[in-house]
Amino acid sequence: MAKFTLQVNGQSRSVDVAPDTPLLWVLRDSLELVGTKFGCGVGMCGACTLHLNGVPTRGCMTPVSTVGRKQVTTIEGLSADGSHPLQKAWCELDVAQCGYCQAGQIMTAAALLKENPKPGDQDIDDAMAGNLCRCATYLRIRAGIKLAAAHGGGK
Helix, strand or coil, X not given: CEEEEEXXXXXXXXXXXXCCCEHHHHHHHHCCCCCCCCCCCCCCCCCCEEEECCEEEEHHHCEHHHCCCCEEECHHHHCCCXXXXXXXXXXXXXXXXXXXXXXXXXXXXXXXXXXXXXXXXXXXXXXXXXXXXXXXXXXXXXXHHHHHHHCCCCC
8 A cells, every 4th residue: 555645626635545556446435536437447438537637538547656746637626516518518408318428428528628629520529439328329429519619618
C-alpha cells in the first residue's frame, strides 16, 4: 500500500492503495465517487471515461501511481448540479435508455466540445467511436451533443 494525494473534482483527496490499483477503483471504492462505471475492464467500452487534465482517459486502465498532480474530473465534477450543457441536453432529449454508459459518453463528449465547440456529424462520430452503448442510443447521443453545442457546451 502507498499513500497518494489526488486532485479530484477540484479537491485534494488522499488514499492509501496499492500503486497498481486502477483509478476507476480508487474513485469508486476509496472515494465513493460511483458515477464512473466499470464496463469491460480492458479500456474498450468507454464506460469508465474520466478526464485527466481535460483529456478523456479510461479509468480502468490507469494505475493510480501514474496520475501524479494531474487534475482528475469525473462525471460528478463536470457539474454537481446538472447544469452543464451536455447534462441538460441529455435530459431534454431523453438520451439515456438504461443509462449505464452515459457518464462515459458525456465525459467524452465534453472533451470533444471543449476542443471543437461546433462539431459536425463526422467529428462527433469519430470522437465517440470508442464509447459503446449496448442500448444503441447513438443517434440520440449525437443529437444531445449537437444540442449542447448550440447552447455553448464547450465550457
